[in-house]
Amino acid sequence: MATARKLQGGELSEAEAIERAKQGDADAFQTLYNLHKRRVYSLCLRMTANTAEAEDLTQEAFLQLFRKIGTFRGESAFSTWLHRMSVNVVLMRLRKKNLPVVPLDDPLETEEETTKKEPGAADPLLTGSVDRLRIQRAVESLPPGYRTIFVLHDVEGYEHNEIAELVGCSIGNSKSQLHKARMKLRDILKTSRAEKAKTP
Amino acid sequence: MTCKEFQEVLPDIIDGGQTVEQESHWKACRECSDLASELTLVSQQAKILRGGDEPSPRVWNSIEIALRAEGLIRQPAAAFTLVPSPAPRWRMGWLVPLTATFLLTLGVVDYYLASKPADQVAVVQPASSTKPVDDDDAQMLEAVSMKTPAMRAAYEANLQDVNAYIRDAEASARNNPADEEAQESLMEAYSQKNMVYEMAFDRSLR
Numbered sequence: 001m002a003t004a005r006k007l008q009g010g011e012l013s014e015a016e017a018i019e020r021a022k023q024g025d026a027d028a029f030q031t032l033y034n035l036h037k038r039r040v041y042s043l044c045l046r047m048t049a050n051t052a053e054a055e056d057l058t059q060e061a062f063l064q065l066f067r068k069i070g071t072f073r074g075e076s077a078f079s080t081w082l083h084r085m086s087v088n089v090v091l092m093r094l095r096k097k098n099l100p101v102v103p104l105d106d107p108l109e110t111e112e113e114t115t116k117k118e119p120g121a122a123d124p125l126l127t128g129s130v131d132r133l134r135i136q137r138a139v140e141s142l143p144p145g146y147r148t149i150f151v152l153h154d155v156e157g158y159e160h161n162e163i164a165e166l167v168g169c170s171i172g173n174s175k176s177q178l179h180k181a182r183m184k185l186r187d188i189l190k191t192s193r194a195e196k197a198k199t200p
Numbered sequence: 201m202t203c204k205e206f207q208e209v210l211p212d213i214i215d216g217g218q219t220v221e222q223e224s225h226w227k228a229c230r231e232c233s234d235l236a237s238e239l240t241l242v243s244q245q246a247k248i249l250r251g252g253d254e255p256s257p258r259v260w261n262s263i264e265i266a267l268r269a270e271g272l273i274r275q276p277a278a279a280f281t282l283v284p285s286p287a288p289r290w291r292m293g294w295l296v297p298l299t300a301t302f303l304l305t306l307g308v309v310d311y312y313l314a315s316k317p318a319d320q321v322a323v324v325q326p327a328s329s330t331k332p333v334d335d336d337d338a339q340m341l342e343a344v345s346m347k348t349p350a351m352r353a354a355y356e357a358n359l360q361d362v363n364a365y366i367r368d369a370e371a372s373a374r375n376n377p378a379d380e381e382a383q384e385s386l387m388e389a390y391s392q393k394n395m396v397y398e399m400a401f402d403r404s405l406r
Binding site: 026033037038039041042045054055059062063132135136139150154155157176179183185186189190 | 211212239243246250251254258260262270273
């Protein structure tokens with residue numbers, strides 16, 4: 001059944017909004033939009049690293065959802081349905097632009113690649129919490145293919161079998177790309193932390 | 201277990217559990233332990249990026265316009281009126297179907313009146329007591345009265361409505377000079393009054 005979330009201030013619940021939206025109620029559409037806009041927009045923004053593009057994709061995702069709302073029967077959570085649709089909208093846009101949704105299969109790095117260090121240089125451990133802006137910028141700087149897998153898995157919580165189905169790769173590839181993305185982010189965050197420590 | 205073997209299964213260790221052998225290596229090997237801890241931190245911190253941003257208001261505006269244009273937003277049926285009720289925000293998408301309804305209704309009424317003798321035509325009662333706001337309105341109503349007396353009350357009622365709409369739109373534009381929507385609403389209000397005048401004088405010239 002659709003989630004019967006109650007809202008404050010006497011507003012429509014999600015379940016009520018869905019039923020009213022099926023009847024063409026403008027307020028119901030807006031209620032559903034307000035309930036989910038942040039999640040959808042953040043997903044689009046993380047995957048594209050471009051605010052204008054993310055807004056266009058957010059608009060497209062909601063329009064696709066609202067056009068099909070008459071077919072929603074509540075077998076799954078509404079948010080899940082919307083989220084899947086949003087991911088597909090973003091991936092289609094990336095494919096249209098010939099941007100790599102996920103890099104080609106390749107094995108995990110060797111020990112040499114993962115542990116290489118500058119001889120004699122101390123490598124401070126990445127610890128503590130990372131502020132939102134730093135990690136946001138770090139994710140934006142990832143190559144598109146790594147960014148897609150990282151956002152879907154670590155930010156949005158998709159499992160590897162779901163990612164593999166969405167982006168059209170193997171589960172093994174999804175895992176290896178995620179590992180590479182995390183390694184890259186680790187390096188970026190360590191570098192930015194070191195640079196910040198040097199600045200007076 | 202070697203470091204290479206450990207790092208090959210590191211993604212599974214971070215996302216799920218670990219075997220006794222893997223746990224043992226984690227505890228024994230400083231390098232692998234540091235790597236595993238850092239990657240775990242990266243993975244966990246990523247969640248702060250979930251749902252934290254908000255799109256600009258234009259996104260909803262664009263969605264709403266598209267929904268109305270596609271007929272997915274269906275307003276409840278309104279009482280007969282030649283001019284829409286005044287509203288602080290007027291969506292341009294409503295103009296097309298409203299104008300079409302307006303013209304069709306006038307056409308039907310005009311056909312009806314033309315087919316009946318004057319003494320058999322019922323006078324349309326206004327929705328409220330009406331008085332023209334200014335001299336221009338009075339002149340227009342006189343022109344309508346001369347040609348089709350039965351329509352005077354309808355035009356008078358709708359002049360009241362459109363004048364109230366203009367007053368609301370002017371107040372909104374004055375209070376929100378930087379608001380483009382308020383400016384658009386005001387232009388549409390004037391356009392609506394102009395349309396009423398055009399229909400009235402077009403009728404009176406026939």
